[in-house]
Amino acid sequence: xxxxxxxxxxxxxVTDEWVPEGMTEAEVQQSYEDTGKFNEELKxxxxxxxxxxxxxxxxxxxxxxRQGANVITDGPYxxxxxxxxxxxxxxxxxxxxxxxxxxxxxxxxxxxxEVRPFQGLA
Amino acid sequence: xTFDDEITxxxxxxxxxxxxxxxxxxxxxxxxxxxxxxALITALEKxxxxxxxxxxxxxxxxxxGNKAIDRIRREGKRDAKxxxxxxxxxDTPHEPTGPVEDDRLRLIFTCCHPALAPENRIALxxxxxxxxxxxxxxAAFLVPETTMGQRITRSKQKIKAANIPYRVPAxxxxxxxxxxVLSVLYLIFNExxxxxxxxxxxxxxxxxxxxxxxxxxxxxxxxxxxLLALMLLTEARRPARVSDGVLVTLxxxxxxxxxxxxxxxxxxxxRRCLTANRPGPFQIQAAINAVHTDxxxxxxxxxxxxxxxxxxxxxxxxxxxxxxxxxxxxxELDGPEVAxxxxxxxxxxxxxxxxxxxxxxxxxxxxxxxxxxAYDAALxxxxxxxxxxxxxxxxxxxxR
Numbered sequence: 025x026x027x028x029x030x031x032x033x034x035x036x037x038v039t040d041e042w043v044p045e046g047m048t049e050a051e052v053q054q055s056y057e058d059t060g061k062f063n064e065e066l067k068x069x070x071x072x073x074x075x076x077x078x079x080x081x082x083x084x085x086x087x088x089x090r091q092g093a094n095v096i097t098d099g100p101y102x103x104x105x106x107x108x109x110x111x112x113x114x115x116x117x118x119x120x121x122x123x124x125x126x127x128x129x130x131x132x133x134x135x136x137x138e139v140r141p142f143q144g145l146a
Numbered sequence: 147x148t149f150d151d152e153i154t155x156x157x158x159x160x161x162x163x164x165x166x167x168x169x170x171x172x173x174x175x176x177x178x179x180x181x182x183x184x185a186l187i188t189a190l191e192k193x194x195x196x197x198x199x200x201x202x203x204x205x206x207x208x209x210x211g212n213k214a215i216d217r218i219r220r221e222g223k224r225d226a227k228x229x230x231x232x233x234x235x236x237d238t239p240h241e242p243t244g245p246v247e248d249d250r251l252r253l254i255f256t257c258c259h260p261a262l263a264p265e266n267r268i269a270l271x272x273x274x275x276x277x278x279x280x281x282x283x284x285a286a287f288l289v290p291e292t293t294m295g296q297r298i299t300r301s302k303q304k305i306k307a308a309n310i311p312y313r314v315p316a317x318x319x320x321x322x323x324x325x326x327v328l329s330v331l332y333l334i335f336n337e338x339x340x341x342x343x344x345x346x347x348x349x350x351x352x353x354x355x356x357x358x359x360x361x362x363x364x365x366x367x368x369x370x371x372x373l374l375a376l377m378l379l380t381e382a383r384r385p386a387r388v389s390d391g392v393l394v395t396l397x398x399x400x401x402x403x404x405x406x407x408x409x410x411x412x413x414x415x416x417r418r419c420l421t422a423n424r425p426g427p428f429q430i431q432a433a434i435n436a437v438h439t440d441x442x443x444x445x446x447x448x449x450x451x452x453x454x455x456x457x458x459x460x461x462x463x464x465x466x467x468x469x470x471x472x473x474x475x476x477x478e479l480d481g482p483e484v485a486x487x488x489x490x491x492x493x494x495x496x497x498x499x500x501x502x503x504x505x506x507x508x509x510x511x512x513x514x515x516x517x518x519x520a521y522d523a524a525l526x527x528x529x530x531x532x533x534x535x536x537x538x539x540x541x542x543x544x545x546r
Contacts, residue, residue: 026309118311119261120319141308 025115027073027142028122032135034109047134058132066114071125077110109135113142153193157186160203161277162353166249168210169312175274175302181214182206188213248360250275252313258326259310266301271330272337273298275357276350285529324365328373328428331358335377339384340530351381368422372429375415379435382408393536397444409439430459449478466492470500482510498527502537514544 047055066072081100088095100107112129116122119139126137161182168178185206199205257271272278284294304310315323331354338350358374386399394400416436419429434455441447456472469492477485486507494500505520521541528534 118309119259120311120315122309123261139308143307 025117026119026122027113027115029138029140029142030112030114030122030126030129031138031140032109032111032129032133033106033138034135035106051134055132055134059129062129062132065128066112066125071114071116071121073113073115075110075112078108081107109133149194150190153190153198156198156202157189157206158277158350159353160206162250162253162275163203164206164210165274165277166253167207168214169253169274170249171211172214173312175305177214177217178210179274181210181217184213184217185210250357251360254327254330254357255314255323256305256310256312258323258330259305260323260326261308261310262301262304264326264329266297267326268330268333269294269298270301272334276334276337276353278337278350320365321367324361324367324370327361328358328369331361332373332376332428335380339380351377351384355381368419368424369426369428371415371422372419372426372432375412375419375432376428376435378408378415379412379432379439381405382412382439388532391532391535392539393530393532395536396438399444401442404439412436412439425458425462427459427463430455430462434459447478449475453479466494467497467499470494470497470503474503477507477510482507486511495523496527498524501527505537505540509540509544517541518544 063072063075066075084100086097086099086101088097110133114122114125116125119141122139126139130137164185165178165182168181169175172178172181188209189202189206193199254271254275257274258267262270269283272283273280280295280298281291283298284291289297314320335351335354335358338352338354355374355377358370358377361370362374382405383396383399385405386401386403387394412432413436416429416432419425419432434452437448437451437455452475453472456468456475459468460472470489473485473488473492476488486504489500489504489507492500501520501524505517505524508514508517508520518541521537521544525534525537525541528537
């Protein structure tokens with residue numbers, strides 16, 4: 025078993041809202057429902073560890089205490105078009121199983137999903 | 147062949163089998179590779195004294211297995227490591243994990259996993275299954291050896307960290323994953339056939355054919371048949387391809403030297419592909435080679451058929467290299483001037499066959515100075531000695 029982080033990357037577009045460009049309100053609502061259903065399936069199949077959706081990047085605060093002189097700044101760490109929107113932590117037998125789960129998650133939440141293994145939790 | 151060469155050849159032929167089996171038993175690529183490397187050192191010490199064992203592959207597997215146990219015991223820190231040692235000593239057959247039983251095929255599906263970058267899939271397969279050194283792979287890809295070394299190391303780290311499985315993919319993914327495996331097998335074949343180092347390394351081409359032949363018995367897919375046919379029809383011409391260390395081009399080859407058994411097998415496969423009626427790039431390339439090997443003499447080649455096949459190939463896999471090969475056929479059908487116009491539009495100045503093709507077309511058009519310059523450009527890029535000898539001969543036979 026390997027533990028994987030499935031992080032969802034949304035294209036924010038010009039607005040700072042979690043509404044991917046080109047999606048209607050009804051489609052967004054549908055994706056919430058699909059994601060909820062997918063979460064229940066993950067719990068039932070035993071892959072679920074933890075998951076969560078994030079508030080938009082504007083709600084972020086960056087802390088930099090690398091030099092011991094703490095600096096607190098507003099805003100996301102990187103100003104990129106693609107932003108982390110949420111994530112799942114799952115347990116899967118191997119990468120093939122994790123990729124298959126990620127494909128279902130990507131379809132449900134309408135975002136691309138990066139799959140990364142955790143260190144030393146294999 | 148010197149004794150050392152003989153040992154090197156045996157080791158290369160057995161490398162994939164030994165490594166693949168140890169990876170399955172150890173569940174660790176690095177440990178398996180290190181153990182095999184240590185076994186090779188022992189072989190190089192012992193074989194010249196004791197002679198080559200009757201079954202060198204089995205000898206290497208046993209020795210490498212023992213090296214791995216030693217290492218695990220030496221480093222033995224955790225229970226898991228001791229379990230690994232037990233796994234090595236346990237000789238009960240492994241449970242089948244898919245339709246393909248061969249450890250090497252299991253390994254090739256891992257090496258060709260889509261989570262790895264395409265160039266890394268090829269490098270890893272050549273290293274682990276082909277048994278090529280990092281230096282040889284680097285030379286084949288025209289990158290520095292350190293770069294290739296890092297690429298292979300990172301790929302192995304990713305397989306381990308991301309837990310890329312060591313098995314043949316499930317039925318629903320099999321066809322998709324197969325495409326990547328076929329490309330890798332074809333590159334291994336070409337590495338053996340066109341080797342950039344000493345011309346023609348027999349074992350790699352044979353190994354690619356062996357693995358592809360096995361795939362045809364396990365998966366119903368005309369592209370697998372097509373790839374095998376392509377390899378067989380290319381391999382069949384090998385005896386006529388070099389004469390006295392000089393490359394002989396297709397039209398000048400002594401066709402009586404071609405291997406008729408391989409040609410028959412290749413033609414049978416191409417006919418089977420045609421019946422399946424699901425054309426793909428390897429099947430079309432095989433069909434082109436079938437047209438060539440059908441002609442008793444180069445002058446009897448059905449060039450219009452070959453151009454039609456290239457037209458299909460250009461649609462399926464558009465690339466300047468396919469356009470270049472198509473132009474060679476066009477030259478036979480519509481003349482060198484038409485072909486040269488196509489070739490001169492292609493951006494392939496780093497690819498030596500581009501300059502060879504230009505040289506031959508310019509020669510036929512009596513543009514001698516330009517032809518000579520094109521031969522020189524080709525010679526600057528060609529690495530195969532037999533080909534260099536051929537090109538030098540062609541250039542020096544130009545009329546002044």
